[in-house]
Amino acid sequence: MPLLGRQRMSPSVLSKSRNAPSHRRGLRRPLSSFLCRATALAPTTPIAVSPPPRSNSHLASSPHSYYHYTSILQSCVAAGSLRAGRQLHGRLLVSGLGSDTVLATKLVDLYAARGHVGQARRLFDGMPKRNVFLWNVLIRAYAREGPRETAVQLYHGMVEHGVEPDNFTYPLVLKACAALLDLKTGREVHECVLGTRWGEDVFVRAGLVDMYAKCGCVDDARAVFDGIAVRDAVVWNSMIAAYGQNGQPMEALSLCRDMATNGVWPTIATLVSTISAAADAAALPRGRELHGFGWRRGFWQQDKLKTSLVDMYAKSGWVQVARVLFEQLMKRELVSWNAMICGYGMHGHADEALELFNKMRAEAQVTPDNITFVGVLSACNHGGMVKEAKYLFGLMVDVYSIKPTVQHFTCLVDVLGHAGRFEEAYDLIKGMSMEPDSGIWGALLNGCKIHKNIELGELALQKLIELEPEDAGNYVLLSNIYAQSGKWENAAKVRKLMTNRGLKKIIACSWIEFKGRTHGFLVGDASHPRSDEIYEELERLEGLMSDAGYVPDTMPVFHNVGDDEKRNMVRSHSERLAIAFGLISTPPGTKLLVTKNLRVCEDCHVVIKLISQIAQREIIIRDVNRYHHFVNGECSCKDYW
DNA sequence: ATAGGGTTAG
CATH class of the missing domain: 1.25.40.10 (Tetratricopeptide repeat domain)
Incomplete structure (x- = not known):
């Protein structure tokens, strides 16, 4: 990289002189400030925008200059040194610079960043004049630290004070609305924005997309998204996440494809969201593709990506692979522990889930939260461990003070x-x-x-x-x-x-991924291109099953129809079609993963156990509640589900 | 001087 060229073009250098406040522009800049710049630009410094040196002794010659203070304050903000900032604050008041908005902005920033929002607020309240920067920085403090209601109140306050919100204000308020799930205010802000010149701003639009998504209005989010002429990666990511967070993982997956088609490169955030969507859709082949893509893009050692992969592999039935990735993490965050523990839990590996939970407590780097306990408790539940569940519930309440x-x-x-x-x-x-x-x-x-x-x-x-x-x-x-x-x-x-009451049963549907495509089946479905072969395969298996003494149970069919017809309805249940398709299209021994939108019926459960034995295949059914692992004629749920 | 997106459960 041409270091010098980059330094010359450094936007921070250009904007600093251009944006200097008018009342300061006439001031002759003291030599010390040039010294400071020069230090920052010295060829030994890796990048021009790095914070000023922490030692400001070379500035001591002009203790009361404006540049002196901005420079030191900037280092305080960068280093987060509250004490130095407080000292400086005192000196500013004495030297008559207490009402300068630039300096005040930096101080508000510093106080807020160190968790002293109250102090930031007092400083703000004491300012004789407040420009839009100052309002924005305080709103940012509340949008990040909370109470977020205050961020929204401040936004209203600034409008009342006649200060016009700008392209920085809107994303901040929208973020607060998103966190508060305050759709009403969010919509008001949207209305407001349309009347200003910031209606087309990418940052504002991205904020709107995210706000609608977090409030559960995917369609509104999409409408905003569709109206953006030039979309950058972040906006795509917001929309992909919007689908993922609102239970539409297939949409998220297809949008990721569209993003690539539109020539926007996926970022790590894209991959994390999309992998999570693949996990929810149990789209293992797609997830593996994304895994490979992340690897090639050089994101492979990033923990957040790995955590989403842990979740994806666990949900797709590859718990061991998930564990390997979990072990590779550089640092195990709470989320990673939770993903792995829940992964074990949902597959009925109660022992492993509890073992990992104990390990988590022993390592004591992170504290279990309510999600961890949902994970271990549901693990107990799949393993039928009453005693352990009661113990864990007590542990959660008494030791961790988590409200159930x-x-x-x-x-x-x-x-x-x-x-x-x-x-x-x-x-x-x-x-x-x-x-x-x-x-x-x-x-x-x-x-x-x-x-x-x-x-x-x-x-x-x-x-x-x-x-x-x-x-x-x-x-x-x-x-x-x-x-x-x-x-x-x-x-x-x-x-x-x-x-x-005019209610209709939800139509049962099962799907299986094959060669990057999802193959869905409804009950009695004959629309698949290989439908004839699928039914032939089912018939073949049924023959083998009757030899083993299987008699179909038509109990779940209550329609007023004849026995033969009942038999036909059970035999063409969607999960069987998906399994038969999997059997005829994959090589012997391949593990099958089928997802279903309802529960597996009793008869299918019996049948799939038999199929797993006859065909010598491991079959995983992910139904609406839980996973069933069929191996060698047995199911992991031990027939209780 | 300040701004938008990402992982766990349900």
């Missing part, structure tokens, strides 16, 4: 329900400090289903239907419970209620 959320209670209810300890589970629900939500009742219901506890199951379902009157799945479950216990009339009644 509904999710923690849900895990506990789940584990108790699994074990058939309904009294305890129900007492726990009744003793909760918050209103039980649908997750709690769903967990209780799940236990009731396993242990055929009709009484409590009915109650849980009534609650569920109250809470989610639009969710057809609840009605189906209730009718299934009645049917299982032979109460056909009740079953019919519930189904009628469902039709009367």
Whole structure:
């Protein structure tokens, strides 16, 4: 790199003289300030924009000059030395420079950065004149440190004081709105911006995209995004993250492709967001592609990228690979521990999850948080460990002083329900400090289903239907419970209620990735190009299964149709089609990963166990609740799910 | 002098 050339063009040098405040422009710059510049520009300094030297002894000759103070203050800000800054603040007041906005801005910055927002505020309040810079710096302090409401109040305050917000103000306020999930103010700011000359600004637009995304309005975010004529990497990243954070991982993945097509190079943030989307979509081939891309771009040793890969491999069923990457991390942050622990938990590797949790506590570099406990508690739950779950819950409350959320209670209810300890589970629900939500009742219901506890199951379902009157799945479950216990009339009644309310069951769908493409299947789907072969394969397998004594269970089909038809409906369940497709299109021995939008039905569970044995394949089904690993005729859920 | 994007659970 031509060092000298870069120094000459250094924007900081140019802008410093050009932007000097008018009342200072007439001042003859003391030699000391040139000395300071010269030091900063000396060829030995790696870059021209590096902070001024910490030692300012060479400036002592002109102790009261403006440049003297800006220079020292700048080093204080860079070094974060609060004490020196305070001393200087005192001297500024004495020397009559106390009302200078440039100096005040730097001081506000310093105080805020060191966590003394109150002090920054007092300084701000004491200023006779406040320009837009000063307002912005204080807003930034509150937008970063909180309380973020204050950032929004300050924004309103500056407008009332007749100071016009600029292209720096809007992104700051929008960031505060995003953090507060304050959509109302966010929209107001949007309206406001449109009337100013900053409506087209990339930074402002990026702020709007992010604000809408964080508030859950992906479509509004997209509308803003689409209106941007020239998009840079950050704006693309914001939009990709918007999809990922709002449960649309496939959109995020395709947008990443569009970004590359538009000639914008993915950054590390792009990869982290996209890999996380691939994790959510269980798109292992795509995730591996991104892994390779990150490697080639030279991001391979960055921990944040690795953490997203840990999550991606774990969610795609490659827990061991996730562990290898986890071990490679330079520094294990809380998020990395959580990703790995949760990864073990969701696959039912309860022992490994707990072992890692203990290791985390022993290393004591990070403290477990509420997410860690969701991870270990759900691990216990998949492993049926009641004692451990109760112990961990106590540990969380007593030792770590973490207030249990509904999710923690849900895990506990789940584990108790699994074990058939309904009294305890129900007492726990009744003793909760918050209103039980649908997750709690769903967990209780799940236990009731396993242990055929009709009484409590009915109650849980009534609650569920109250809470989610639009969710057809609840009605189906209730009718299934009645049917299982032979109460056909009740079953019919519930189904009628469902039709009367105009509710339709969500159509089951399963998908599998193959050669970078997602192959989706609906129930009874015949639209796949290889459909004939898929059904042939299923028939072949069924023949082998009947030889092994398998009889189809048509219980989950309640339509008023004949037995043969019921049989056909079960045999063409979406997950079976996806598995059959996987079997005929991959070499023997390849592990299959199928994702499903609902739960796996009982009959499919039996069938997939058999397929894993007959075809000698490891099959992983990721259903809406959990993972099932089928190996050699057995499932990791041990038939409890 | 100041500004926008990224990972864990649900």
